[in-house]
Amino acid sequence: MAFSILLVDDSATVRAVISKALFLSGVEIRELHQAGNGQEALDVLENEWVDLIFCDLSMPVMDGETFVATMNERGMLETLPVVIVSSAGSEPRVARLKALGVRDYIQKPFTPERIREVVDEVMGVAQNAD
Amino acid sequence: MEKVSSKFLEIVEQLTFMFGEPTPRTELDLEAETFVLARMSFTGDLAGSLSVAVPVEITAEIAANILGLEPEEVDSEEMKMDALGEMLNVVCGHVIMCLVGTDANFVLNSPEEMPVDAAMLDEMAVSDDFLGFTLDDSPALFGLTLEN
Numbered sequence: 001m002a003f004s005i006l007l008v009d010d011s012a013t014v015r016a017v018i019s020k021a022l023f024l025s026g027v028e029i030r031e032l033h034q035a036g037n038g039q040e041a042l043d044v045l046e047n048e049w050v051d052l053i054f055c056d057l058s059m060p061v062m063d064g065e066t067f068v069a070t071m072n073e074r075g076m077l078e079t080l081p082v083v084i085v086s087s088a089g090s091e092p093r094v095a096r097l098k099a100l101g102v103r104d105y106i107q108k109p110f111t112p113e114r115i116r117e118v119v120d121e122v123m124g125v126a127q128n129a130d
Numbered sequence: 131m132e133k134v135s136s137k138f139l140e141i142v143e144q145l146t147f148m149f150g151e152p153t154p155r156t157e158l159d160l161e162a163e164t165f166v167l168a169r170m171s172f173t174g175d176l177a178g179s180l181s182v183a184v185p186v187e188i189t190a191e192i193a194a195n196i197l198g199l200e201p202e203e204v205d206s207e208e209m210k211m212d213a214l215g216e217m218l219n220v221v222c223g224h225v226i227m228c229l230v231g232t233d234a235n236f237v238l239n240s241p242e243e244m245p246v247d248a249a250m251l252d253e254m255a256v257s258d259d260f261l262g263f264t265l266d267d268s269p270a271l272f273g274l275t276l277e278n
Contacts, residue, residue, distance in 0.1 A: 010240060013213045016197055058219070058238040087223025088238045108220045109145040 002030035003123060004049055008041040008067065009056040009085070014108075018054055018085065018115065025116035038067025050080060052123060054106075057086040057093075065093075068100055077101030081122045085110070131274070135261050137228045138272050141221045146195040148188075148266045155255050155262035158269035163187070165246035165271075166211065168218040174236030176229060178276035180222045182214070183246055183254060188268045189214055215241035225274065 005022065007015045015034050022029060033048055035041035039062040041053070057064035064084060071077050077100065084097055087108040094105045103122045106114060139150045163185035171179040184192070193213035194201040204210060218241050226236050246254075254260045260273040 011212055011216045011219070013193065013196060013209065013216045020198055058240060060240055087220040088236065089223070090227060090235060091233045092235060108223070109141065 001123075002028035003051040003119075004031040004033070005029060006033045006035060006041060006044055006048075006050045006053045008035045008038065008053060008059070008064070010036050010059040011056075014056065014085070021110065021112040021115040022119075025112035025119075027116060027119050036061075038062030038064060038070070041067055042070065045076070045080075052119065053080065053082045054085050055082055057084060057088045065097065068097060068102055072100045083118055083122060131261060133228055134225055134274055135263075135272075137225050138221055138261075139263070141224050142217065142265065145217055145220055146192050148192065148195060150263045150265040150270065153262045153264040153269070155260070155271070158255075158262050158264070158271075160251055160255055160269055160271075163269060165251060166214065166243060167246045167250070168211075168214045168241050168243045170215070170218055170222055170241035171239045172222060172226060172236055173239075174226075175234045176226050176236060176276065178274065180218060180225065181254075181260075181271075181273040181275075182218050182221070183251070183271040183273075184214065184265065185268050185270075188266065191266070192217060211243040215243050 007018050009015050019032060033044050035044050037059040055064045055067060068082055081103040083104045083106060084102055085106045089105050104118045106118060135152050143149055165183045166186050167181055167183045169179055169181040189210035190201040190204045193204045193210045196213050222238055227234055254271045259275045260271050263270040263272060
């Protein structure tokens, strides 16, 4: 199954690295959308179908935690999995985000294998739920 | 600072595949290079800022290694600076958790990248907040400034 994936990070470098890791790990991609912060990501979600979101925490305009909280308020986290990719995920912060509905956390630096593992786990759960 | 030094080298190696070693700043030939600086602040259980200064010439290699490209494929200054900032960003999270623990509460602010003038370089060369490194044969300075 090919996925429509949204990458949310203010660093173009990180978005490129995640794209490459997805490609190298063999994840099938139907569409790859990009956003530089949480607000831009919400704008993308207004117009595009997305299956999975990879999101940073530290971003200008709207950070990752606010973005996740906004998605939670709008009831979007139940159907649209969010995975946090960051180096700022302390244990209490990750626990707080998972309590809101974030599916998983990937610590930077990461490998393509780690990206694949999370996609399989998160999207496998989503597919089994269907 | 020993823990910080080790963590800096560990993360830079993982992220950029560049190998480094601590080097006394007096042994670094800082005047032979033009440097750029990435700096970012953080707040929470630990508050302060982290900085890394490297020669302009190695920013293409840093970006290429992070992105899995050849250095000649990195033709945009913006890409080089963004990659340097991202390297510092990743180092920063690990350094804070190394110092305060994985249960630390902290927020990272976005890194800023800038050219380094002679006065800034002189200051970094003598400040107790900075450490010297050799990174793939190039000089590098890494600084940690804590509030309070």
